[in-house]
Amino acid sequence: MLLRENRVFAVAVGGEPKDLSVMGRMGAGELEDIEGLTFSSTAGKAVYRHSASHILAHAVKELFPDAKLAIGPATAEGFYYDFDIHVPFTPADLEAIEKRMLELIKKNSPFIRKEISKTEAAEIFGRMGETYKAELLQDIASGETVSIYEEGGFVDLCRGPHVPNTGRIKAVKLLSIAGAYWRGDEKRKMLQRIYGTAFDSKEELKKYLEFLEEVKKRDHRKLGRELDLFSINEEIGAGLILWHPNGAIIRKTIEDFWRDEHLKADYKLLFSPHMARLDLWRKSGHWDFYRENMYSPMEVEGMEYEIKPMNCPFHLAVYKSGLKSYRDLPVRYAELGTVYRFERSGVLHGLMRVRGFTQDDAHIFAREDQLEGEILNILDFTLFILNTFGFEEYDVYLSTRPEKYVGSPENWELATKALRLALEAKGLKYDIDPGEGVFYGPKIDIKVKDSLGRAWQCSTIQVDFNNPERFDVSYRGTDGKEHRPIMIHRALMGSLERFFGILIEHYAGDFPLWLAPAQVEVLTIAERHIEFAGSVSAALRKEGIRVQENFENEKIGYKIRHSAMRKVPYSVIIGDKETESGGAALSARKKNGESIGPFPIAGLIDFLTEEIKTRR
RNA sequence: GCCGGGGUAGCUCAGUGGCAGAGCAGCUGAUUCGUAAUCAGCAGGUCGUGGGUUCAACCCCCAUCCCCGGCUCCA
Structure with a gap:
């Protein structure tokens, strides 16, 4: 049975996630309906990362005893926990917290679920000064009992389930600090949120961090510049x-x-037009329903006009x-x-x-x-x-x-x-x-x-x-x-x-040929090739191909590198060979180094226009 | 808008209460070279903006604008 595998850290009974420990309390007949939860499922990831968020809260409470706990759920990519703390966290705090988390994980403390009455819970969290937990408790309308989880002496109000013990968390990383309103309501207190993520292996975490790097590399603001x-x-x-x-x-x-x-x-x-009389926007209902996204009206000859939002x-x-x-x-x-x-x-x-x-x-x-x-x-x-x-x-x-x-x-x-x-x-x-x-x-x-x-x-x-x-x-x-x-x-x-x-x-800035701002760059080897190279670029340009020239006094390696870094899809190199053959054998180089051709000029044009036309 | 972090050369980023720096890019010159960086020189700054403290502010304080990470919302 799947449950025997150590990859399983929780179960779903009839689709409902539960602690692994419920198995011991179940009758043989009930075991039919049970499914092991691993990190490969969305529900499994959530349990796993939610457990990591408890460990985060535990670490923060140890390092910052004054911090009050708010909520700490799993998200699609990881988890966060919100704290009410007087002095906001710094990046150095984050490192210290992460270090403490690893220590708590090493201790391998079991997550223990307890069901207690709401009044008892209110008493516990009240005594601890956890006002946010107390507020949450009040809002839990259904049922007389609530569950709390304890791990290594750290207690949190929590529906659960969790992994069996803290050591089950194989790889964890705190990522960022941000402000967040209590319950997402900007009229309420701004809390400090710590974002992190957790994976079932160090390799997976590493892959995720690489993904974040890749996202950073592709940032359109960076590439745009x-x-x-x-x-x-x-x-x-x-x-x-x-x-x-x-x-x-x-x-x-x-x-x-x-x-x-x-x-x-x-x-x-x-x-x-870009603007219209305010009356139009009144009639359309935008002025009533969409005003908070609209700019103030401007007055034109005693009449109000509004720049269009739609x-x-x-x-x-x-x-x-x-x-x-x-x-x-x-x-x-x-x-x-x-x-x-x-x-x-x-x-x-x-x-x-x-x-x-x-x-x-x-x-x-x-x-x-x-x-x-x-x-x-x-x-x-x-x-x-x-x-x-x-x-x-x-x-x-x-x-x-x-x-x-x-x-x-x-x-x-x-x-x-x-x-x-x-x-x-x-x-x-x-x-x-x-x-x-x-x-x-x-x-x-x-x-x-x-x-x-x-x-x-x-x-x-x-x-x-x-x-x-x-x-x-x-x-x-x-x-x-x-x-x-x-x-x-x-x-x-x-x-x-x-x-x-x-x-x-x-595209990571590597636009396909039909979109690329410069489609081809013509590069010369030496000064004596400039005239012929100019005729090649003119021929391409005449066919509607976006050509750019680099006839600078630089070595060819430099020009190729420059062209590749500007992500120009093709470069054509013009040296003695090309000039002497009068363009009978032109080859082009893709920005990744792959070469195409040789073609006569017309063949190169056909090759490029075909690729442009098919929008590949 | 709110919380936190920022703004120094075109870009990436050092820096300190006492002469404003580097690399890349740019310009000039030398070199004329075959598939991802040739060498040398030069130039480049209201240190986001406005005010204040100080003998002296890029540095400290206040305000303000913009950017970044989030909250909320959405294309």
Whole structure:
């Protein structure tokens, strides 16, 4: 039986995680339903890391007896524990705490579960001065008893389960210190949070730390500067992006691709202004529901105007500018619309979280009978676009009706069903996020998995029952009467800025040829080769290939290194051989050192244009 | 916004209550070289910004802006 393996440190009884020790108290019949928990399962990881967080708390209490305990759960990547402490922790404290943790692990103290009455627990934690635990106790409504865990003399209120003893934790690492509000509520006290992670072996921990290194190396802010892609300038303002030539050419390439594909998919392209009268935003409901993300209005000739946080009202206005018949539907409007949203200074982050960004927005007005088909179209289209950028794995979520909503329950049901059927027709696995829909309709969110396996939310498909009502949009049906179309909002990449940030990290700055700012660099061996090299780069440039020249007076090794570090996909070296043969035999070098060719110039052009065309 | 850590040359980063530094990048010159760094020289700074303490502040104090790690929220 699996349980005999020493990899098992807890069990699940009927899916419920329990301490390993429950085995001894079970009858033979009950053992059927039992499953060993190891580090390979999500539930197992949580038990393991939660145990590590207890050890963290234990170590902190020993070193800082004044610290009060708050909560210490496992997270997806590790664990944390929140403490109320007068003087914030320093990085040196972190090292000392980690050292103490290793000592506690070495002691191999058993985790002992006790069930006691709530009043008894209140008494214990009250005596210990653990006010946060006391508050937690009050909120545990169900049942008269609670469980506490003791390990090496350290007692904590805890549902459990835990690993059998502290020595079971094989590898642990404290990672960072951060402030965090008690219960995530900014009106309450700011606590000190220590983040850490734990693994079942030193090798796994090492691999994880390497992963963190890799994440750091790929940081789009770092690569953005190194590759001269974009910048953010204090003088211009926080959260506002300057696209440099290298970034701008990538954006232009993405935009061209996006527009071309939208036209092929029978969307109509729109452009709309960056501001509009405040009355428009009152009508759309944004001023009521979204004001905290909007900037203050500005006055123009006695009238108030507002910079746009969204594109939808403009698209509605275009729709309404003429009568629509059922024959016109579905109407698909798409725009790369730049919006501005207020974000608190503390949340801004490179390209990922900014104050001005361009949405790849579209609004589709459809008849009820077209809804499912349209959603299916959008899903297909979305996956095609995401695929082109090398994203092949997705996490899909279907969000259903929240507590506060507009529209009729019947409509919600209809739309949710259409979303679900479309997902199923595509054979996409999805999770339901109950009650997480927007107030105006249900939605599908797609998170892409990047090359490091990290999930990023990009695409969203939202049904909207609200705006068609508010703006009184309609179409003339076969019966000659006015009908209300259903509106779908959707974005594929979400925001160009954010998507660009994700792409930078996904590719680690090594953009595929079709996106690379400079696609080829022509390098000369010596001064006498400059003239011919110039003719080679001119020939490539004439074919629309982005060429860069390095005719500097440097050794070829230096130029190759420079080119590779700037992540230029190909370099062509021009020396005596090439010059003498008049370009009959050109070879190119990939940035990793692999060589292609030799080709005549035309052959090199064909090779490159083919790779560009296929967007590999 | 809040808690903590930061801001010194284009970049990465030393530094100290008493003359502002290094490497890389840049410029100039020499070298003319075949697949990831040739050599030498030069230049580069309101030490984030504003105020204060001091004979003297990059350093200490206050304020402010921005950045980083989180909290909350989201594209």
